[in-house]
Amino acid sequence: MITINNSNLPPRRAYKFMEPKWLEKLKNDSKFFINHLNNYPESLLGKNVGDDLEGRATKKIVFNNYTLGSLRNEALEKEVSSYAVYSSPGSKMSLKNVAVVSQEIDMNQYVYCLTFDYNEEMRAEFGGSVLIIEDFHEFAYWINRKMEKRNNYLSAFDTCQYIDSRKVSFDQNAQDFKLFPGLIKDSRYSKQNEFRFLWRKNDNSPITKPITDLYVPEALKYCKFDF
Structure with a gap:
């Protein structure tokens, strides 16, 4: 509360x-x-x-160079877990110079x-x-x-x-x-x-x-x- x-x-x-x-x-x-x-x-x-x-707002997360699954930033991995798909448990995904964009309503x-x-x-x-x-x-x-x-x-x-x-960017x-x-x-x-x-x-x-x-x-x- x-x-x-x-x-x-x-x-x-x-x-x-x-x-x-x-x-x-x-x-x-x-x-x-x-x-x-x-x-x-x-x-x-x-x-x-x-x-x-x-x-309504747009959330943009910019990945300069990051490997999902490395747990280097747990807050970040928790944020993208709902739409980041891994092929199998323990797998990793490298992202470089990309952005993930989602609509927040x-x-x-x-x-x-x-x-x-x-x-x-x-x-x-x-x-x-x-x-x-x-x-x-x-x-x-x-x-x-x-x-x-x-x-x-x-x-x-x-x-x-x-x-x-209304585009909010995070790194x-x-x-x-x-x-x-x-x-x-x-x-x-x-x-x-x-x-x-x-x-x-x-x-x-x-x-x-x-x-x-x-x-x-x-x-x-x-x-x-x-x-």
Whole structure:
């Protein structure tokens, strides 16, 4: 279980941009809208805000000169074991100047986005109003606590990586090949500079609609409303 009340989180003010009508609604009813990665259609939201490729990324592992089966890098061999086929137990495979590319798809998650950088252009693009979060730690704690009560668990949280074509490259000496597609966006979105929380349902069942009524008045005690 990941806890968000820890020292790894940036202890500073955060911002959530939105349209005035949604900020007014949040102020009046204290109910947050928690979207999911399948619900950012460019046809509805436009290409600046929408993103049809949410939850998708490409993983590229570059082999300069490596022999699979040598166990020189156990993390690497574990990573490629699902698609590296050996002719018989104990056999080896030499790879030189090649790359293994796989598609990583993980869209079945709720997502809540904000930013630590105030940006007038982004404010206008996302609707013109802003929820100013003055104590990020407390705000995050209460949002996550209420999500857990809805039978969800926090699967990842971090600042998004902005990478051309969402292609993440690793070399053969890497020790950690884990990536979270929901935290990776194309570089054309980099000006958004998002920080994201991702949640899964406890039973991992499909998420087909957003949460529109996450009641968290406790979190709003640490916020201001700027219309």
